Amino acid sequence: MRIVLKIGGNEIDDHSFLDKISSIVATLQGENHQVVLVHGGGKEITRLLTKLGVETNFVKGMRYTNAETLDIVEMSLSGLINKRLVRSLQQKKVNAIGLSGVDGRILVAEKMLREGEDVGLVGEVASVNANMLEELMGRFAVVLSPISTNADSTSSLNVNADFAAASVASSLRSELAIFLSNVSGVIENGAVLAKLNEKDFMGLKRSGVVTGGMVPKIEAAIRAVRNGVRMAFVTDADGAMQIISGQDAGTQVVV
Numbered sequence: 001m002r003i004v005l006k007i008g009g010n011e012i013d014d015h016s017f018l019d020k021i022s023s024i025v026a027t028l029q030g031e032n033h034q035v036v037l038v039h040g041g042g043k044e045i046t047r048l049l050t051k052l053g054v055e056t057n058f059v060k061g062m063r064y065t066n067a068e069t070l071d072i073v074e075m076s077l078s079g080l081i082n083k084r085l086v087r088s089l090q091q092k093k094v095n096a097i098g099l100s101g102v103d104g105r106i107l108v109a110e111k112m113l114r115e116g117e118d119v120g121l122v123g124e125v126a127s128v129n130a131n132m133l134e135e136l137m138g139r140f141a142v143v144l145s146p147i148s149t150n151a152d153s154t155s156s157l158n159v160n161a162d163f164a165a166a167s168v169a170s171s172l173r174s175e176l177a178i179f180l181s182n183v184s185g186v187i188e189n190g191a192v193l194a195k196l197n198e199k200d201f202m203g204l205k206r207s208g209v210v211t212g213g214m215v216p217k218i219e220a221a222i223r224a225v226r227n228g229v230r231m232a233f234v235t236d237a238d239g240a241m242q243i244i245s246g247q248d249a250g251t252q253v254v255v
């Protein structure tokens, strides 16, 4: 089975989180599943931006990205974070290879607007080099930074990792996509929702129950399922472990 794991950036500096992710991938590979990990890097990127004195702000759950910000985002995502994940997997004897969407033009993106608003050098995936990913997946766990190239390769574009994971999952016709974050699922009134459809999501967004980075995450999961991914879940590392062992956990996003 082809499985796409989207790894949130909030806990990517946490050893126990990385350890759990790596164990999950080791288990999946042991069962002959093929795995792509698409990662974010929210907290790490913010830390580096702060260190370098570059101010950024979020527009509708997305980071406004000017040229200076893009450089730092790319350094952080396609460098530090990507390689940290690769090493963590290798510690569990998982043969991992780390790339970004720029490599082999795995992700070609077009500049996008977020709900009509300009968010700078932010793109949405226009095409996925699925052939290349398929070739690599047969041999490695692929760790993919969502930084993409534009069509003529003159610039990189920052792509929200949830959306990148959705595009990868649907172009690979994955059976399963898990959006792993630092929350056990989509929470309403303190409880994790077992299932969420688009109509419920619109309501939760309107009432302010679902905010920030959870908005593009659920949108991405909806997109994945609509585009042929059989099952999509939002959960944390423990939830993902349960899901891959056949138990119920997290929030299943359905259409």
Ligand SMILES: Nc1ncnc2c1ncn2[C@@H]1O[C@H](COP(=O)(O)OP(=O)(O)OP(=O)(O)O)[C@@H](O)[C@H]1O
Residues within 6 Å of the ligand: 007, 008, 009, 010, 039, 040, 041, 042, 043, 161, 162, 180, 181, 182, 183, 185, 186, 187, 188, 209, 210, 211, 212, 213, 214, 217
């Ligand atoms: N109803 C909700 N249920 C659960 N989490 C929610 C909800 N509404 C908002 N959130 C927020 O969404 C966050 C997860 O999205 P966020 O974008 O911060 O993380 P990520 O996508 O895992 O990381 P990255 O963006 O770095 O890849 C949670 O930490 C939580 O604060």
Ligand SMILES: [Mg+2]
Residues within 6 Å of the ligand: 008, 040, 042, 162, 213, 214, 217
């Ligand atoms: Mg996010």
